Amino acid sequence: MSTNASEKNVRQPLLAPGSTAKHSLRVKNSALRLLVLPIIVTVFWIGTILIVPGALRSSVLSTGELEKCAWKTLRDHVTLLDVAPITRQEFLQRQSILSAALEKAGVDAFIAEPSASSSYYANISSSYDLSERPFLMIIDKEGHFSYLAPKFELRRIASLDMVFEKKTVIEWGEEESPYAVLRRDSSYKKVMLDEHVRFMIASGLQEAEIEVVPTSQTIQSLRSVKSEAELKILRGINQFTLELVRSLQKCIRIGMSQSTITSAAHTLFTRAGVGRGFWAIVLFGDQAANPHGGSLGKTLGDGEFVLIDIGSKLHNYGSDVTRTILPSKSKVSSELTEIWNTVYSAQSAAVELMRVNETCSVVDAASRKVIADKGFGEFFTHRLGHGLGLEMHEHPYLNGANDEKLKAGQVVTNEPGIYVTTEQARKLNKEVGFGVRLEDAIIVTAEGGIVTTGSRAKSPYEP
Ligand SMILES: *[C@@H]1O[C@H](CO)[C@@H](O)[C@H](O)[C@H]1NC(C)=O
Ligand SMILES: *[C@@H]1O[C@H](CO)[C@@H](O)[C@H](O)[C@H]1NC(C)=O
Secondary structure, three states: OOOHHHHHHHHHHHHHHOOOOHHHHHHHHHHHHHHHHHHHHHHHHHHHHHHHHHHHHHHHOOOOHHHHHHHHHHHHHHHOOOOOOHHHHHHHHHHHHHHHHHHHHOOEEEOOOHHHHHHHHOOOOOOOOOOOOEEEEEEEEEOEEEEEEEEEHHHHHHHHOOOOOOOEEEOOOOOOOHHHHHHHHOOOEEEEEOOOOOHHHHHHHHOOOEEEEOOHHHHHHHHEOHHHEEEEHHHHHHHHHHHHHHHHHHHHOOOOOOHHHHHHHHHHHHHHHHHHEEEEEEEEEEHHHOOOOOOOOOOOOOOOOOEEEEEEEEEEEEEEEEEEEOOOOOOOHHHEEEEHHHHHHHHHHHHHEEEOOEEHHHHHHHHHHHHHHOOOOHHHHOEEEEEEOOOOOEEEEEEOOOOEOOOOOEEEEEEEEEEEEEEHHOOOOOOOOOOEEEEEEEOOEOOOEHHHOOOOOOOOEEE
């Protein structure tokens, strides 16, 4: 407000009447008058042909136009992505913490295939294509790093950006059993397997007389509890993702198609330099009665919510944000507004409880109660949330059966929703179905949850 007022004060003298330019125009005016009228008529006529249909078209922006419109506000937030990746030192520290935990658990080594865990401990990307030939990362209780790899793949594997202090390569030839080779070349008798290791590997190891045990909760929580550096990355990508949704909300119009919005979202991520985005679910009106959608090809009607569930990755860490929004010129019934507010209150109830030592199932129940009290209990069909990090869905899971306690530094989503199909809506004397969900990833602290997105939704118009 104050900036605008002072700008006005500066500009006013420039607009004062009687300037020389204006004066000379007035002189020429009478001479031109006869010519001007036909020109105006012609211009108006051409304008009617060209501009009016153009204006109609532009009320529904194309993907390119939507992207351009959203980028105008989003570009100011790209700096949110200026966050340092995980350092070599932090990787090495993770390995030594794991070793100590293995020693304590009485296990010789931890084994992972290329996965979020290999990515976490040694920067071995989870996007390495798994094949029937095992390539295993091994960290043992003495802190030693090794990997078991097919002989003919050694050069390719060595070129990965792995992080280790010293390494041993255990190679197996095509005519050998990789597990027998591991048994022969190591002293491991009992190993802990990462949760994503395939069954063929577990059974192969057992056949070679190496005992296997599943990942313990203690070792699992080494990865679910985030360091300062990880929290910075998660905050950066989650805040940016929310800004992307906000920038879209400013530009979405009634009549737009789902694919226009989805494509624009992918292009915006790409333009910001973080890939094309992991997913972009865009659902209109009753399509959102399926929490993850399924149907495509709809255009946005007046009075329909737009549910956007979207995520991307920065330095391999994910974002996961959902907003249920309205374009500025659209209105929903007071009943639907009330539903939106109920979901918001359910999210609030859980944010407060997302604190150290609170039980996952208790947090889930607190948000569920808010929705059940309004009579929609059966329509909150999924768990409250999940851990977020190197995996888009990881431990801990916030559901009614998980009695794990939350730990400081864990990042979990808080995403209550109400989903009513059109068929169900008719039984409730409503015309049409709907789906409303709000989702932010939350950092667990001793005092309660902190939103990684910076701020929660305020209304369907202020996501
Ligand atoms: C981890 O891997 C990425 C991608 O390959 C690479 O850019 C980065 O430098 C690696 N980090 C370290 C600490 O080596
Ligand atoms: C959480 O529980 C542990 C074990 O009961 C206790 O030592 C710790 O002080 C508790 N932390 C907080 C913040 O309540």
